[in-house]
Amino acid sequence: MLPRAAKTNSYQQVASILEAEIVGGRLKIGELLPIEAELAEALGVNRSTLREGLRALEGNGLVRRVAAKRLQVTAPDPERVALTNARALGLRGASFRDLWDVQMQLEHFAAALAAERASDDQAAALRASVEALAPVLDDDEAVIRHDIAFHALIGHAAANSALELATAPMGLLLFSATRDLYRAVPAARHRLLDAHRAIADAIAARDAAGAAEWMRRHIADFRRGYEVAGFDLDAAIELRRAV
Amino acid sequence: MLPRAAKTNSYQQVASILEAEIVGGRLKIGELLPIEAELAEALGVNRSTLREGLRALEGNGLVRRVAAKRLQVTAPDPERVALTNARALGLRGASFRDLWDVQMQLEHFAAALAAERASDDQAAALRASVEALAPVLDDDEAVIRHDIAFHALIGHAAANSALELATAPMGLLLFSATRDLYRAVPAARHRLLDAHRAIADAIAARDAAGAAEWMRRHIADFRRGYEVAGFDLDAAIELRRAV
DNA sequence: GTTGTCATATTGTCCGACAATGTTAACATG
DNA sequence: CATGTTAACATTGTCGGACAATATGACAAC
Incomplete structure (x- = not known):
């Protein structure tokens, strides 16, 4: 059983990291995410890559677009x-x-x-x-x-x-x-x-x-x-x- | 009840369209998606935009990365x-x-x-x-x-x-x-x-x-x-x- | 038949750009 | 001072292009 190459894509890592922050409670429900430029900078990826990660999270229902164009952390809608x-x-x-x-x-x-x-x-x-x-x-x-x-x-x-x-x-x-x-x-x-x-x-x-x-x-x-x-x-x- | 502005983003439309194809059975489980360039062309969006839609679908568990780099249509994994x-x-x-x-x-x-x-x-x-x-x-x-x-x-x-x-x-x-x-x-x-x-x-x-x-x-x-x-x-x- | 090599196709990532649109700040007006 | 108007600014959504990494398939060599 080899140690599973752990070669995940950057956008998956972005999604995983943010998901962990949410589930771990460091990003609270209702909080607004930083703007894309900042997030990309902080995570060390390009904005395009970051956005792919964000779309994955959106598909998981963990963030959603809110009135302002900002993304909001949210518990999945029932x-x-x-x-x-x-x-x-x-x-x-x-x-x-x-x-x-x-x-x-x-x-x-x-x-x-x-x-x-x-x-x-x-x-x-x-x-x-x-x-x-x-x-x-x-x-x-x-x-x-x-x-x-x-x-x-x-x-x-x-x-x-x-x-x-x-x-x-x-x-x-x-x-x-x-x-x-x-x-x-x-x-x-x-x-x-x-x-x-x-x-x-x-x-x-x-x-x-x-x-x-x-x-x-x-x-x-x-x-x-x-x-x-x-x-x-x-x-x-x-x-x-x-x- | 206004006719709901229908002002959805392109990448959401991409995800919706593909989702409808899958749920409607026109894209069958196990089938491989066309390559990104073709899909983008067919849907009339840029490859970047298409990819955001694909990430959303991936977050929904409807497609997944398979051995080959191609994307495969799949029923959500239990x-x-x-x-x-x-x-x-x-x-x-x-x-x-x-x-x-x-x-x-x-x-x-x-x-x-x-x-x-x-x-x-x-x-x-x-x-x-x-x-x-x-x-x-x-x-x-x-x-x-x-x-x-x-x-x-x-x-x-x-x-x-x-x-x-x-x-x-x-x-x-x-x-x-x-x-x-x-x-x-x-x-x-x-x-x-x-x-x-x-x-x-x-x-x-x-x-x-x-x-x-x-x-x-x-x-x-x-x-x-x-x-x-x-x-x-x-x-x-x-x-x-x-x- | 197996192995190795190579050209090709495809994805993942990055960069830069710009229009549309929402937000903020400054300002004028009563 | 409160309110409405306008202009500057910030942010997202979309686009186009670029390139490295890597899987694929064809073909040659053994």
Whole structure:
């Protein structure tokens, strides 16, 4: 086992060094990076090279452009991370069953936590989401958007960033993969609405057990719909354009 | 709602376009990208600009440098994704409790799946991992490394990429956050070894219920150790250097 | 067939330049 | 003094060109 030539490129080193500074807390979240000329000087590379390193960091979500043209150190944005993870899962050929299995383990727990921890505003937002869905129940796209948003709200209300990180990408992938489900199984729309309403009510009533139970049924029903529609549980799920 | 100024930078457009090609399947996984000069020409930007876009994609894990100097289209590497997610969680201040809650929901399920699906090689690798741990039980670093590896093996053997994606980052964060645990609670080392052995045996015996039950106890015990050691369950977990 | 040599292709890095745009400072005006 | 205007300045995004290092492939020599 030879000592691995350690011949990394300069721009990778730039990214690694800055990443270490961020993770190590020497560059704090929210802080502005020095201007490119200074950074390049300090790191001993050309501005072009530095910029390549910065773009890599940007791809990692550790810095972002802020109003002023300056770059700001930032913790990865949950939505971006969710998208990235969803893409990773899609590209690796995850199946509906894979995703559903995990969802079944997590969503009821998220609902229970949300019932315990949601602020009044969040509980109200959940109910508002349900009521906003009712009038557009025959618009497939809208149903999917609302479904994703509803589960994202719950994930957020559960106030557990690890749980949110784990559930968000699956919501994105699963629900957007069901674009044809509602055409094939029209009744699913109403069952979805009823379930959402029951869950939102339970959360608003701080009924953790009820929220969890309704969520279980909701997720189970989701799978049933998928099967009834004749989709293959084990086929690689289709990656769709971000919703 | 104005039509969103669409004033994105060229290098971001480069990244978006290529990303769309990859996600849309027109650029297939494993394919080599054209040489930079051609790509720049085709996209109508300068090579420097193109390279910034490529670095962003690289940061997203969608392309990687391969033996030849050429860039290869690739699905994000699970280990990299796990690291990225762990970093995101750490920077967002996730607590031990947050992570443990999710782990408690998922790990027993992973163990059960592993018992059903693990190949003989994988089952053997699990047992080998346990036996490799036994002789180095007094080396804290080694214990942590083995612990992470053991759970990663199970995650992999469960043959569910979504589950793996969800569990891997927590293993990284949680276990590496316990560097001082084994000094504070020496007995935890032996309980860990026993649990690992029981889990590996159950998986090798295709005993899904047994594997799940042992895993539950193992995770529960892990938390007890953390509490006994006097650590704060709700403090933001400490980000450590990659193990 | 293997090995060595060489021309070629490609990337990584640097340099310098400039337009667009945001920021700051100076200034006038009420 | 507060406010609005303008001009100087700073910074980023993009470009073009250059060159060394190195991998690749072809070809010759053994």
